[in-house]
Amino acid sequence: MVDSSASILVQREVAAEATFNGSQKPKPESWSPSSWTAKPIKQDAIYTDRKNVEKSLAKLQRLPPIVTPSEIVKLKDSLRDVALGKAFLLQGGDCAELFDYCEENAIESKIKLLLQMSLVLIWGINKPVVRIARMAGQYAKPRSSPTEMVNGKEISSFRGDILNGYDINERTLDPSRLVSAYFHSAATLNFVRASLSSGIADLHRPLDWGLGHVQDPELQAKYSSIVASITDSLRFMQTVGADTAGQLRTVDLFTSHEGLLLEYEQSLTRRLKRPTSGTTPLTRGPADGTAAADGQAYYNTSAHFLWVGDRTRQIDGAHIEYFRGIENPIGVKIGPTTASSDILTLLRTLNPSREVGKITLITRYGASKVRDLLPSHIRIVEGSEYTRCVVWQCDPMHGNTRSTSTGIKTRQFADIFTELSETLAIHKEQGSYLGGVHLELTGDAVTECTGGSEGLKDADLSLNYTSFCDPRLNEKQALEMAFLIAGHFRG
Ligand code: PEP
Ligand code: MN
Numbered sequence: 001m002v003d004s005s006a007s008i009l010v011q012r013e014v015a016a017e018a019t020f021n022g023s024q025k026p027k028p029e030s031w032s033p034s035s036w037t038a039k040p041i042k043q044d045a046i047y048t049d050r051k052n053v054e055k056s057l058a059k060l061q062r063l064p065p066i067v068t069p070s071e072i073v074k075l076k077d078s079l080r081d082v083a084l085g086k087a088f089l090l091q092g093g094d095c096a097e098l099f100d101y102c103e104e105n106a107i108e109s110k111i112k113l114l115l116q117m118s119l120v121l122i123w124g125i126n127k128p129v130v131r132i133a134r135m136a137g138q139y140a141k142p143r144s145s146p147t148e149m150v151n152g153k154e155i156s157s158f159r160g161d162i163l164n165g166y167d168i169n170e171r172t173l174d175p176s177r178l179v180s181a182y183f184h185s186a187a188t189l190n191f192v193r194a195s196l197s198s199g200i201a202d203l204h205r206p207l208d209w210g211l212g213h214v215q216d217p218e219l220q221a222k223y224s225s226i227v228a229s230i231t232d233s234l235r236f237m238q239t240v241g242a243d244t245a246g247q248l249r250t251v252d253l254f255t256s257h258e259g260l261l262l263e264y265e266q267s268l269t270r271r272l273k274r275p276t277s278g279t280t281p282l283t284r285g286p287a288d289g290t291a292a293a294d295g296q297a298y299y300n301t302s303a304h305f306l307w308v309g310d311r312t313r314q315i316d317g318a319h320i321e322y323f324r325g326i327e328n329p330i331g332v333k334i335g336p337t338t339a340s341s342d343i344l345t346l347l348r349t350l351n352p353s354r355e356v357g358k359i360t361l362i363t364r365y366g367a368s369k370v371r372d373l374l375p376s377h378i379r380i381v382e383g384s385e386y387t388r389c390v391v392w393q394c395d396p397m398h399g400n401t402r403s404t405s406t407g408i409k410t411r412q413f414a415d416i417f418t419e420l421s422e423t424l425a426i427h428k429e430q431g432s433y434l435g436g437v438h439l440e441l442t443g444d445a446v447t448e449c450t451g452g453s454e455g456l457k458d459a460d461l462s463l464n465y466t467s468f469c470d471p472r473l474n475e476k477q478a479l480e481m482a483f484l485i486a487g488h489f490r491g
Helices: 005-017 050-062 069-083 104-125 176-197 217-239 262-267 318-323 340-350 370-382 413-430 458-463 475-490
Strands: 088-093 129-134 147-150 153-156 254-258 269-273 296-300 305-308 330-334 359-363 391-394 401-403 409-411 434-440
Touching: 050 176, 050 262, 069 088, 069 129, 069 296, 069 391, 069 434, 088 104, 088 391, 104 129, 104 176, 104 217, 104 475, 176 254, 176 262, 217 475, 262 269, 262 318, 305 318, 305 359, 318 340, 330 340, 340 359, 340 370, 359 370, 359 434, 370 413, 391 413, 409 413, 413 434, 413 475, 434 475
Parallel strands: 088 129, 088 434, 129 254, 254 305, 305 330, 330 359, 359 391, 391 434
Antiparallel strands: 147 153, 269 296, 401 409
């Protein structure tokens, strides 16, 4: 049962008085889906129309789960394998998913791209790949400033479709968007599930690799030989009848988003029976007491995987309080502003029982800073009781954003790959395992990041720049990134 929306309101007023300066109320011993409301919160959504917020939250609390505990546990099992070095994690999708992206072609192209990238990675790394889409719920965005200047006028920033609209006339927070987010999320996931069960990921079907844009003959030859090798392997498996159980007909694709808007997340947090399927979690520490006698636990049913953003991971803040109580596997963004001393506190707060693979540390320093900062962060974790317990994932996007001379937000393909290869090298030196990548990408032919084999320049960015938030790799750049990662492993 979730708390009543009326109590959310009362507790939020209490929370508003709390501060980060150590004078806040004592940490509550017990967790509940609403215990975050007693904590100071960053990136808060302050609505003027509170009555309609409560109405939307009450509606959300009645709606059925979007994902189920069985699916969440299945992902946890897979992430345990990633933490143990037996599998690799590919996570990708839009920076800000718009409600408008809930459309057949946009969804299909993203599924196909993630599938193709995963095949390249499986080939290169020689390990199973776990796929998580930043999709079906990535609607809330943290912003560096609450306002922006548009045509000389200061207006509220766009905070993601769950809160307000990009159109300058829709910047007021609109409570009806909370419910709209649920339905767009559910419709997107419904089409993902339907496409998968209808054979979109059927590996018996030829895939369109479209390498025509690769100008460099050496790269063209290299990528073509990877594709030939993958195609040959698939054909061989089919010929020898290796697909008796039909594993080549579909794949798992999990969903994820940043758990930013806690009222929404709370409303979809349900106390449900732990599935009896799935393997027993592998823990390296004492039981954390959450395994209640009634065999139930709290699941966030809005997505399989949620992460805490770089701006909201304060140890005594609302987001960490919320995240410490849910069963889902969770990510935490770690960057140049993360104090080394915070990392173990975060792990001890979020995963006291040391469940292997429960936490993914999503590192995002930037190409120029990763060498200075990542090694000590790895040593702190791997030298502690959390050794071989976390999934290390590299997000080479968020530390590499820059503005062009004309003020367009972009990222250079080379910087993204530099951070990724440095991260791989550093993990190798430290004896740890880089278990995954986290990319902002789209299946469309956008021009938002420069570089890659198409050779996009600053001047080309205006050709098809459609992101309403951060610049994404287009389908060619994303696939090329997968080729480069695979090449790195194959040597
Ligand atoms: C994001 O993943 O879109 C994001 C805002 O990242 P970060 O929290 O790392 O800045
Ligand atoms: Mn982003």
